[in-house]
Structures are given as structure tokens and as C-alpha cells.
Amino acid sequence: MKQRKSNRPTAASIKRWTRRLMARMQSVLAANPQADADNVRHTLILLEQPPLERLQKSLIRGRHTTICRK
Amino acid sequence: MAATLPFAENEIRLLTALLRARVRFMVVGLSAATLQGAPVVTQDVDLWFEKLGDLKISRALQTVGAAYVPPSAINPPMLAGAGAELFDIVLRMDGLGTFAKELKNCIEISLGGQKLKLLSLERVLASKIAANRAKDRLTIPVLRDALATTSAINSPNAKKRPKKKRIGSTN
Numbered sequence: 744m745k746q747r748k749s750n751r752p753t754a755a756s757i758k759r760w761t762r763r764l765m766a767r768m769q770s771v772l773a774a775n776p777q778a779d780a781d782n783v784r785h786t787l788i789l790l791e792q793p794p795l796e797r798l799q800k801s802l803i804r805g806r807h808t809t810i811c812r813k
Numbered sequence: 814m815a816a817t818l819p820f821a822e823n824e825i826r827l828l829t830a831l832l833r834a835r836v837r838f839m840v841v842g843l844s845a846a847t848l849q850g851a852p853v854v855t856q857d858v859d860l861w862f863e864k865l866g867d868l869k870i871s872r873a874l875q876t877v878g879a880a881y882v883p884p885s886a887i888n889p890p891m892l893a894g895a896g897a898e899l900f901d902i903v904l905r906m907d908g909l910g911t912f913a914k915e916l917k918n919c920i921e922i923s924l925g926g927q928k929l930k931l932l933s934l935e936r937v938l939a940s941k942i943a944a945n946r947a948k949d950r951l952t953i954p955v956l957r958d959a960l961a962t963t964s965a966i967n968s969p970n971a972k973k974r975p976k977k978k979r980i981g982s983t984n
Binding site for chain 1: 848851957
């Protein structure tokens with residue numbers, strides 16, 4: 744029987760992704776030493792997502808922040 | 814129960830109706846920044862229209878059950894009706910040139926088969942610096958770092974990575 748390939752990330756793929764992300768972060772920080780590492784990391788992660796997904800997350804968090812402040 | 818997404822079918826329908834009617838507008842502010850990858854939060858989507866009184870706006874909005882509410886003594890200009898809740902109309906952009914001038918450097922993203930125009934991250938940052946309100950000052954360092962990041966990875970000197978499906982990517 745043909746087995747379906749799982750799309751779930753493996754430990755190895757997560758490790759590779761993390762290593763790649765850290766390398767890109769270090770290269771951005773090397774060129775921009777004044778930049779905040781967290782801002783750079785979050786931007787790099789968001790750039791991997793489609794634009795509308797980024798907006799959804801921003802709006803969900805923005806609304807949640809408002810609710811928490813009330 | 815799954816939560817309703819804030820930017821859903823009605824909101825996309827409203828924007829695509831405006832785009833199909835060839836209304837000249839662009840998304841500005843933090844929603845434009847977040848669409849370009851800046852890790853900031855926002856509560857609404859600001860739209861900058863070239864001609865706010867343009868009849869094309871009202872006609873396009875009518876087709877999706879929304880309407881343009883002109884300004885009066887008690888209310889600023891606004892959109893109302895289906896899918897309009899999320900959108901704010903921007904009348905003035907601090908620190909920027911005219912709509913036509915800014916449009917030349919805007920960024921385009923795909924939306925319902927149309928091209929949605931966004932004020933570039935660099936210009937969003939310029940407008941926040943010029944506006945200099947307390948809430949703008951909080952976002953300026955984040956926007957600056959996001960711009961440095963996007964510029965660094967888009968620069969011709971940036972290392973080309975092999976095309977691989979990445980975690981979190983739906984494209």
C-alpha cells in the first residue's frame with residue numbers, strides 16, 4: 744500500500760530551519776549592529792508567511808491587546 | 814470553537830470591489846507595514862484615497878453592501894456596511910508627498926486576482942517619524958529594524974538560498 748507523505752515537520756527539518764533562521768539573523772545583525780535581535784528574528788519569520796496571514800496575526804494581536812487594556 | 818478572522822471574506826470583497834472599479838487608493842500605516850513583514854500590531858486597516866469624493870468609490874462599495882459616509886460636523890469620513898468595520902479613511906499623511914508621488918514607490922500584493930497597493934515600509938516609517946505621536950514613537954524602532962531586515966535580505970549581496978518549502982510557509 745502506498746504510504747501518504749506527512750507534511751508535519753520533523754525534528755531534523757525544524758533544526759535545519761532554526762539554523763537557517765539564526766544564520767540569516769546574524770547576517771542582518773552584522774550589517775545592522777544597532778538593530779534589535781528580536782525585531783529582526785520576528786521580521787524574518789513573518790517574511791516566510793503570506794502577506795494576508797501577517798495582517799491577520801497583527802489584527803488579532805492588536806485587538807487582544809485592546810481587550811487586555813480595558 | 815474557532816475564532817473568526819478579523820480580515821475575512823467581506824473585507825477582501827470590499828477591497829477587491831474598489832480595485833475592480835479602478836479606485837485609486839492604497840493601504841497605509843501599520844497594516845501596510847505588517848503586510849510587508851514588520852512585527853507590529855494594529856487594530857484597523859487605514860486606506861488613503863486619492864479623491865475621496867470620487868463616485869467610483871460609492872458605486873463600488875454599493876456592490877458589496879457597503880457605503881461611503883461623507884464627513885459632517887459630527888463624523889469624519891468613513892466606510893460603513895458589510896466588511897467596512899475594519900477600515901479607516903486617512904485624510905492626511907504626515908511627512909509624505911502627494912498621493913500621486915507616493916503611489917510611484919508603493920508595493921503591490923495580490924488580492925483576489927487584483928493588485929493591492931501598499932505604502933512602502935520606508936514611507937510608513939517616514940510618516941510615523943513625522944507624526945511623532947506617543948503611539949508612533951513606540952513603533953519607530955520596530956519599523957526601522959524591519960526595514961533594515963527586509964533591505965538586507967533583498968539586497969543583491971544577500972546570499973541566495975536554495976528553494977525549499979519552509980516551515981510556516983503556505984506558499
